[in-house]
Amino acid sequence: MVAAAAAGATSLEAYRAASPVHVLYGSETGNAEEISRTIHAALGDHGLTPGVLSPMKAYAAAGFAPAGMPATPPGEASPPRPLYVLVTSTTGDGDPPENVRPFLRYLRRKDLPAGALGGVRYALLGLGDTNYENFCAAGKRVDGALRKLGAVRLGPRADADDAVGLEAVVEPFIASVYPLLVEAVAAAAATAGEGAPAAATDEATAPVAAVGGATAPERVGAAAPANGAPSAAAPANGAPPAAGVAVDAVPAMAAAAVTTAAAATAASAPPAVDAAAASVLDAEMADLVAAVAAAELADPAAAATVPPLLPPRAEVEHMSPSDATPVAPASAVLTPAVEANTVFTATLTAATRLTDDVEGDDSVKRVWHLELTPTGEGAAAASAAAYHPGDAFGVVTANRDEDVAAVLGRLAGGLSGDEVVRLVPTKDAGATAGTAPNGTSMAGEAIAAPTTVRRLLAERVDLGGVLKKSALRALAEHCGDDSATRRRLLFLSSRAGKAAYRRTITDAGRGLTRLLAEVAPSCAPPLGTVLDVLPPLPPRWYSAASAPAVDGAVLHVALSVVTTADGRPGLASGSLDALASAVLARGDDPPPVLRLVRRTADAEDDIPGGAPRFRPPTDLSVPLVMVGPGTGVAPFRGFLRARRATVAAATTAAAAAGRAPPTVGDAWLFFGCRYEARDYLYREELEGYLADGTLTQLVTAFSRDGSGGADAPTTGATTAGATAPPPRNYVQAQLRARGAAVAALLTASDTATVYVCGDGAGMAAGVHDALVEVLAAHGGQAVGGVAGAAAVVAGWAKAGRYVRDIWYWGGGGEEE
Known part of the structure; x- marks a missing residue:
């Protein structure tokens, strides 16, 4: 036996x-x-x-x-x-x-x-x-x-x-x-x-x-x-x-040995960079340090305390000056967040300021209208003109020069930014089955050609992206003799340090550059570690505000210049702001060239069962309600440009054939901003659509111009002597004010569609609630109250009759 x-x-x-x-x-x-x-x-x-x-x-x-x-x-x-x-x-x-x-x-x-x-x-x-x-x-x-x-x-x-x-x-x-x-x-x-x-x-x-x-x-x-x-x-x-090792050889430490009280004390302490916080950590983290030592000896209980050290995905191979291997060309895209076959180039041919913004006054953001003309270079250029209104395009960007220089100055080994290196995928990272059909390693995306250290830091990884706990765990191994900083990073990566991690890293929006300067001044990571633990640098996405039927291959976008957590202009929007200002002031000749990327989902046929595309209905008879405050109006400008051209062409064709003109469904647009006189985007064009019938209703909400509320007019003065400011007038308030008409429009047709574009944290949630309330109040007994209305709206989403293109801003929602 x-x-x-x-x-x-x-x-x-x-x-x-x-x-x-x-x-x-x-x-x-x-x-x-x-x-x-x-x-x-x-x-x-x-x-x-x-x-x-x-x-x-x-x-x-x-x-x-x-x-x-x-x-x-x-x-x-x-x-x-x-x-x-x-x-x-x-x-x-x-x-x-x-x-x-x-x-x-x-x-x-x-x-x-x-x-x-x-x-x-x-x-x-x-x-x-x-x-x-x-x-x-x-x-x-x-x-x-x-x-x-x-x-x-x-x-x-x-x-x-x-x-x-x-x-x-x-x-x-x-x-x-x-x-x-x-x-x-x-x-x-x-x-x-x-x-x-x-x-x-x-x-x-x-x-x-x-x-x-x-x-x-x-x-x-x-x-x-x-x-x-x-x-x-x-x-x-x-x-x-x-x-592992014998039980009595491992420091006695269970996963929960860092107590809730200790974690709460650390979470409520001043930022980790302060001496007081460092003292708290010194006093409270002896058990954690013992646990980490145990984790390094593979003790399961201790290993559960902090993230594991993961095997690297690639190794850095230094190229000698005698190597004749050509470096990656300037047009190459180095970030793994972008598929190479979706990239094309375009020139910035026109720029127009859409807002009356004032330097130092953040009540109105600077918004640009940009026009980008594909140059014909790149595998995706041939399909660039075949986009649909509502499709999005990404701008391939790079980290700021000062951030690259700051990280370069902290790398182990004193690397020169001009040194040429190549990334070689490691077998330990999972490349046991060779390579993928496209020749890239199974262990992760590799760079085909060598390039400089400076360019890798500039274009491959996101130096400002919020660091994950696994990154802090890896960086903790490169603090030299500074045990206090090592313990600080280990604590932030641990389960017990969850609150401190949220406060110090996520809420503060800290990436590697700020972490090295403010939290871990002794950390000197190797280049390979930096490239391994940082997220890939993603493109910044913008919805097309144009329509091929009117604009051909030229792409229009509405760009809002955002401010990051550390008070600087956004990575892409700040760069585009500078380029647009130059084009506006000097007409830069030759115009700046940008690298753009298309979403595969937009460039190819939809996968059956996939999410509905954010595109206008092909049937002109479909009624639609569009909600797009701020730059959320950009795709709807494209919708309306296409709609006007399509209606005109269909009407002409019907007249030539002796047929009745096409049936055109109602089209409503809800637009909101802060001030009617300062940031009403595309005002003349939108009012033109209303005048010629492309739009049935244009409903506006100006949140800072005066009183608001469900029954308030679009603009108005604050009541004299009021002790509290009036409620601000948002698009969701205007939806409620016109609830009966909106509900009638959406329930009278089996195809009527609602589109929402913009901030997801505040506006989109408010619009969703307003839509449910409107339907519950005015949709009839068959709807079945609020619960029934919520179920109806959910059914519309699955059927492609409620489509949203929304985004979330760090640190809370943007105001309309």
Whole structure:
């Protein structure tokens, strides 16, 4: 019996070795990638075989065959199969990240028969935000497509809500996924007759674990210990014990040993840079330092205290002056946040100030109208003229010169900014299956050609992006002999330091540049660490305010110059402000050249089942209500330019053919700003649309001009002697004031559509509430009150009759 058991164990080990766990992610800002790296790094500790770590776009190299999984001949044992952990975020109001779209297109292939992925076993974590209607839509779409093709999910899907804190779901998911994977390997081996029977973990029909809003987090899969600590039961499910040391050799420290009281004291202390805060940390963090030492010895309880040190995705290779390898050309895009085949160049050919803003007066933001003419360079230039009103274009930007210089001066080794280096992906980061079909490493996006250190810092990573806890954990290892700064960074990265992290990092909007200057003055990280832990530098997106039918290939955008948390102009808007000022003053000849990027979602056909595109209806008879205060009016200018041209062309064609003119539905626009005389964007043009019938109603709200409220006129003086300021007049107040007419317009047609564009934190939420209230009050008894109205609006969102293009500003919403 003993010999038989030993033979079974050996067979199970062999089966486990032949069943790698591939971790695939869909990431836009780096959250999903970081979580995936954390999961992948610990697979070996649980007796699992690490497979590739890659974006979902590299699905083929991760074992998804072009025509599905190979079938098992009848009567033969199923061969070992890979297992998958999938982590994907959702962008915008329901879109998948760019590096997920190829995988979704593969899963939607018509030549994939039912059951084509019957050999796939997977766990899935979705990241989303319940402020958006289509919460975690990307994860739900990947999950549904996989199951439709016969793949089996290991436990319920987990949906994490950034609105309440991702960690509430992410940590239990990570803790529970390893036992699920171990049991799946054992069950597959047992089914194949290679090992002892194991409990099946097939939960393909289990309810989805949707966590968002006020819903309590559900536990995912196997029982997870409190606070997401690694499961003590994992070794019992077939994994060997984690490598460690004898209990009495590890400092006595449980994950919760940093007390709630200590955390509260640290959170309420002055900023970490103050001497008082440093003293508090010195007094309270002895246990934490001991825990970190234990974590470095692989003690599970201590390792749960701070994020793990993740293996680097790439190494920096220094090129000698004798190397003749050409460096990346100036036109190359170095940030992994941009797909190279979506980039094109355009010249800034015209700039017009739209607001009467005054230097030093922040009551009105500076807004520019810019016109950009594609130059024909770049793979995406041919499709640039084929955009639709409502599509968005990104501006590829760079970090400020002073920030690059500041980080250069702090790098370990005293690197010169002009030194030429190349990034070489590491095998430890997950490149065990070679390269993806496009030649890039599975471990992450690599740079094809060498480039200078200065340019890497300027264009590849976001020096101002808010630092994740894993970044603080890594930076803590490069503080030299300054143990106080190391402890400070470790505390900020720990669970106990959650409140201090929020106050010191997220609320303050601190990126690497400010962290090195204000919080960690002794930290001198290597270049490789900086490139590894910082998020990629994302493009800045702007909605097209133009229409190809009128403007051809020339793109119009409305640009608001924003101010960052440290009081400086925004990275892209500040640069474009300077360029626009030069064009306006001198007519710069030749005009400035910009690198732009298109969203794949806009440039290609929609994926079936995807989020509705933010585009005007193709049917002129569809009634529409548009709500776009501030620069949120930009896409609606494009809508209306296209609508006027389409109506004119259809009317002319009908007259020539002796037919009746086309039926045109009502079109309402709600626009809001602060002052009618200072920031009423595109006023003459909008009033022209009202005059010629392109618009049926133009409703304005000027929040700083006078009294407001549901029944107040658009403008008016404050009542003399009033002791309190009147309520400000916002677009949602105007929606309520015209509630009966709006409800009649939306309920009289099965196609009437509402579009909302602008700030999601304040305006969009207020407009949503107003829309529900209007429908409940004026929609008739069939609506069923507020609850029924909310359900109707949710149904409109799913049907594409309520479409939003909204964004969130750091530190709260912008006022209209």
